[in-house]
Amino acid sequence: MRALPHIIRKEFRQISRNKVMLPLLFLMPILQLMVLSYAADFEVKNVNLVVVDLDKSSTSQRLITKFTASDYFTLVGSFESTALAMQEIEKENADLILCIPKDMAQDLDKLMPVNVQLLLNAVNNQKAAIASNYSLQIIHAWNTDRFKDMTLPPGVLPLTVDIRDSYWYNSQLNYKTFMVPGILAILVTMLTAFLSSINIIREREMGTIEQLNVSPITKFEFILGKIIPFWIIGMLVMSFGLVVAYLLFGITVSGSLFTLYAFLAVYLVAILGIGILISTVTETQQQAMFITWFCIVIFLLLSGLFTPVDSIPEWAKILNLFNPIKYFVEVMRMIMLKGSSFMDIRHHFLVMVGFAIVYNVMAIRSYSKTSG
Amino acid sequence: MKPAISIQNLSKSYKEVEALKSISFEVKQGELFGLIGPDGAGKSTLFRILTTLTLADSGIVRVMDMDVVQDFREIRNRIGYMPGRFSLYQDLTVAENLEFFATIFGTTIEENYDLIRDIYVQLEPFKTRPAGKLSGGMKQKLALCCALIHKPEVLFLDEPTTGVDPVSRKEFWQMLKRLKNEGIAILVSTPYMDEAALCDRIALVQKGEILSIASPDTINEAFHGTLVAMKSHRMYELLTTLRNHPKVASCYAFGEFLNAALMDGDEDWQSLEMDIRHKGFDDLVAYETTAGIENVFMQLLSQAEA
Structure with a gap:
């Protein structure tokens, strides 16, 4: 484990050298929140x-x-x-x-x-x-x-019933309040999944993985050295996104921030596991990009971000049980809008712990196989 | 003293291709050992097995008297490997690359600076430059530094000078000589015959087999027959004419001359010269020459193919 801090430091150095990636990490939250929240508005006028x-x-x-x-x-x-x-x-x-x-x-x-x-x-x-x-x-x-x-004849009551809807947790049925937590969830997911899946492939394409493989670095150290930097970035981007959400839309987290971050911490490990798994089964950065994109779009469409998940067919519901994004979008909305406590999301939390373990065990196993 | 590398009956196949066919050889401690052979001869596969990156199908392979399968972790601590293609972090600077490879081996640049000083002083002016922006020769020097920074006992260099300019190549080999004097065993592969002459011993490799192992001085003795160097301004016609001549066993171009080997037992090269001159090559220059490593290699190749 003594090599781990050095691997992490190297990873951050490389990220800081990347002239495209670094600005993107902070521009993406602002742009996505603005564009998606303002443009993808379901309110109908005119x-x-x-x-x-x-x-x-x-x-x-x-x-x-x-x-x-x-x-x-x-x-x-x-x-x-x-x-x-x-x-x-x-x-x-x-x-x-x-x-x-x-x-x-x-x-x-x-x-x-x-x-x-x-x-x-x-x-x-x-x-x-x-x-x-x-x-x-x-x-x-x-x-x-x-x-x-009207002056009604005596004994005749007006035949109207006054129905008034009252929307809880988002009393004005504000579309932005509903979308922002979900968009933040997607944002963090996309960034970490793409970064991690491309990263290991890059080491392979550049041939640097050969040098690492003949060094005393273990596979476990290597994977951990990849997960930790992107995990930290995921945490930072989410924090940045929450600040932007507050400044742009005045949206605050109703529930406990600690619960939100506790879930995020486990969720990121799961997503990074998927990213690394993809990078071990692909050969080029392009392949990794396409597969990650494919997975994210499927997960995204089923996540309930845009459409209610309750109305999807049975087979898709079963598929959705394995969709980490669905859990995260739900948890984000529950904590940010409803103020749910840890006890309310404990089921989601346990499922996510399961995902994190399964995906990462698969990733390490798959990495061992590919590197012979 | 145990050999630095010992290989016995090593075989390795990829699906249909037999990359290595039951090869055996030893590299002594402090020896500079060269592997000479064309692309696809199996050199890189051999390197990958020796550096514990690939498993052999059969055979016993030991590095510093440790088994490459059982003791791979310990071997990795004690060897240095420079793969055929440049494989350092192009976006990290020269100093950062070196520091990274020192730290993952649990050492520091200062601790083993003596070993790399001669090479590193040339790199020092470019310390803060990203490795990807170095020239080919500088890249190789940096890669060698990174492979040396943990003071390995055996150094594996897979075609380290391919694509490097002649001056840098020469410097690079001088460095290898110095490292050898430090007691480091070096296994180096190269497609350049002139570099082979700088090794203590060389192995000629072809299609997964070792054709011959000898020192560069004695390997010439393996050549049998008479060798004639010839030159004319119509080189291509001369080459085809010689190849079709009954007295000539083989003919290849070497620099500005063609080297024609006569048939076994035939020493009468003057009559060949006369014959060719009569065929219209008036400006023919011809003289008997001694065989070099290349000639030996070509002869061994054609024998192996026959």
């Missing part, structure tokens, strides 16, 4: 609205005003028939058609049911779903207002 008002009453006018008064809808035209309005959707000028039937006001006064039609352009299904949701809320609000104005 829904182009077309109205087909066949009623032309003050009641229908009030409904239309309700729509245009909101931030989300822009009235781009009104037509006499649905067919004409549809042409606007065809031309991509409109996202939503609101059709108000003839005699709506009269029917409502008679307390008869009325159907208002919403036609949505679902080419972008996410936008359509959100626009539909907004529309329903507006119609609902308009309906409630109407009852307030």
Whole structure:
């Protein structure tokens, strides 16, 4: 073990010489957080609205005003028939058609049911779903207002139920609050996985591994000498990312920082194990890059960063049991948003300890085989 | 005294290729031993087995009287290895490379500075330069320093001067002589015949077999037959003419002359000269010459192939 500090120092020297890698380590957290959090926003604004008002009453006018008064809808035209309005959707000028039937006001006064039609352009299904949701809320609000104005006959109660959602842990349903912990998780994962997988291959490509192999350095020392520097870098990048998240978005860690770092410490060992395993089974830096990229993308898509993991098929759920990124994204969100304690994440923690052991044992074994 | 390296019936195959075919030889302590042979002769494989990087299929291989399989860890502490291609950290400086290789062997530059002083003084002006930015000759010197910094008892150099300029090559061999005087046994491979003459003993290797082992002075005696050096301004035509001549056993180009070996027992080279002159080579220069290592090697090669 006496050679270990020297190997680590050599590793840091090499990293500090790398004119691309070093700035990247600190630029990546800032850029990724900014780009992904601002650009990959699911909030929908500027829904182009077309109205087909066949009623032309003050009641229908009030409904239309309700729509245009909101931030989300822009009235781009009104037509006499649905067919004409549809042409606007065809031309991509409109996202939503609101059709108000003839005699709506009269029917409502008679307390008869009325159907208002919403036609949505679902080419972008996410936008359509959100626009539909907004529309329903507006119609609902308009309906409630109407009852307030009416003097109902005695014994008749307004037929409305007021439903209010309350979102816990992210009370304003802020997309950034939700995304930032996940993006930090991905960031740290990508950096450490790529750095470690490329590193050993580089030693092999440059031939330097030959010199190390004829030295008294043991395989265990060698792997450890690779893991420790990148482990430290992972810890630093996460810390830097947390500071950036606070400065840019005011997001703080609700739970204990200690729990977060304890999990991160084990998680990094697992990810570095995967990186080193990849580097032992590949021959060139390119191969290692592609395989690491492939693994990360699969893990990432299944991780629940962008889509809820509960809705994926059974086989993918089983696959996901072995996805370290999924556990980390979950834990990051639990600790940062929900303030979960160590007891809450103990299951995740144990699984990660398992991963760390399995991947690294595989890495050391595989390294022994390849270096004969 | 036990030999520094002892190899008995060593064989090694890669899938279909037999890299080494039951070879045996010994290198004495403090001896400068050269392995001469073309690319693909099995030299690098032999180095990898001796430096404990690859396992042999069969045979007994001992370095400093230790088994390369059982005592590989101890052997690694006591040998120095310079692989065929430059394999130091190109992004670390000269001083950092040397320091790194000293520390992983649990020593310091100061402790063994005496051994590398002569070489290192030439590198000192470039101390802070990244190793990747050194010239070919300087790279080799640095690699030699790094292989020596832990004071090895046996030094393995796999084609250390390939791709190095002639002046640096000469300097490099002078350093090897000095190291040999320090008592370090050196096994060196080279494709250059002129370097072979600087070794104590040389082994000619071809296709995984040792054709001959002798000192550079006595290896010439292994050549049998008469050798004629010839020159004309139409070299290529002369070469084909000689190769097809019934009196000539073999003919190769050596520098500006062609060396033609006569058939066994034939010493009459003058009649060959006359014959060639009659074939229209008016400017022919011809004289009998003594065989060099290259000639011996070529003869042994053609015999091995026959």
